[in-house]
Amino acid sequence: LAVLGLAALAYVPTSWRAWRRDGTGLLRTPSAGIAEVMVGGTALAAATLFGVLRAHLDAPKLTRGELSKKFREDLPLYLLPVTGVLAAGGAASLAAEARRRPGADGHERFGTGFLLAVTGAWIAVTVVGVAAFESGRNVPAHRFLAFLVALPILIAALALWLSRWAGRRFGHRTSTSGPAGRSVTAGAAVLVVAVVALGAFGAHDLYTTLAGPSRGVEWLEIHKVQDAATAAFYLQQEHIAAGAPVVFVIDDSGPNPLSYTPEEMYIIRSVLPAERIEHAYAYVGNPLSYLAGRPTQRDQPKTYDANEQRFWPTIQTLLPHHPVALLLSSFNPLYGKVAAAHPDWVVAPNVLALNGPHPAQPLPLPPTPSGPHTVVQGAVLGGGTMVVLVLIGLGWAIVLLPRSLRPFEVFALSPAAGIAALLLAGIAVDAVGIRLAGLGGTLAIVLASASGWGAAWYFRAREKGQRQE
Secondary structure (H helix, E strand, C coil), X not given: CHHHHHHHHHCHHHHHHHHHCCCCCHHHCHHHHHHHHHHHHHHXXXXXXXXXXXXXXXXXXXXXHHHHHHHHHHHHHHCHHHHHHHHHHHHHHHHHHHHHCCCCCHHHHHHHHHHHHHHHHHHHXXXXXXXXXXXCCCCCHHHHHHCCCHHHHHHHHHHHHHHHHHHHHHCCCCCCCHHHHHHHHHHHHHHHHHHHHHHHHHHHHHHHHCCCCCCCCCCCCHXXXXXXXXXXXXXXXXXXXXXXXXXXXXXXXXXXXXXXXXHHHHHHHHHCCHHHHCCEEEEECCHHHHHCCCCCCCCCCCXXXXXXXXXXXXXXXXXXXXXXXXXXXXXXXXXXXXXXXXXXXXXXXXXXXXXXXXXXXXXXXXXXXXXXXXXXHHHHHHHHHXXXXXXXXXXXXXXXXXXXXXXXXXXXXXXXXXXXXXXXXXXXXXXXXXXXCCXXXXXXXXXXXXXXXXXXXXXXXXXXXXXHC
């Protein structure tokens, strides 16, 4: 909202001139159009979050030290002395293109100006957020950097400008041979080099910097997924009600429990069936302390006790009801010690029930949830997913996007429209009590797609009728 608000303010002089001098309707001015998007988007988001999902605002509970650590670790990843210069070059290239084509139609000129206004506003909001953090406010500066989408957009604009420049340098016509053919080749070569270079930069950050010993970012490890799946299998086999609370006794002996412990629960919840997610709770610490009905407290690291207090109040209210409590091997370093002392508590491979039914024999290991393991499988799954999103979103893109857009632009934006439509359809299907699995998931896809194509057919038919009249 802040980004759009600043963009709307940037267009106030233009909107004023269009309204007062050119006779443009007030609601058709750029600032009014952006304001309409802000109001509509806010209303839709509020209705979905607070009306349908019945969610509530929840600020992150991170200490100043934790926020400083995240910001300090994340800042070098952006290589701002390089990416900042490239982004500035992208902004300059957009401005140069706008000046170079004075005869371009109004839509094209507005598009370039709007992109500059939005990216400039986005950068301004990020700078204000980081400045607020540096001034002592407890705001997540690293999140402002993470959402600085303007940076890659402007770098992409620079790559496109360089591609056009290479094309103009070697010719002006599009053909398959001669100087014009060389211009096409040169332009394509520039884009390929830019994509490969930027991809290599991102891959180095992801697979070398983030995964290195100095950072040690947590991965979705297969043994953690397997243990969580085994726990879910145990709950199913022992007929534990889906709405019954289940406590997972987890722990972290590292230096950053405030961040790592919630991520442990994210992994567990990502594997559990959807109906169990809201009833999965975490006790952080020693399993024997859990059985004794008291929190686990430690002097080191300094944030450990604060982290424990995030989870303990809820666990304290559950203890009188004696919920099922599970200890998983990969989520608590004390599993081996407890399993050796109480082998009869082991209910499945790497799963121990501190409280709950014990089968006569430990359950077998269930199949491991897995995704594609080869490049071909990943390409097929990724490509198929993109095709589905395009099919879902193309109808909505035709309806909602301006008629002045070229077909390839509508097509390029259709996956984003497909994601939005699928999210809303999934929320609607879930709200009426239909699970988003099997036929329920298929229903959400069909609903999102059919409604978009139905709307596209209706509006196109109406436009055709109006032209005939």
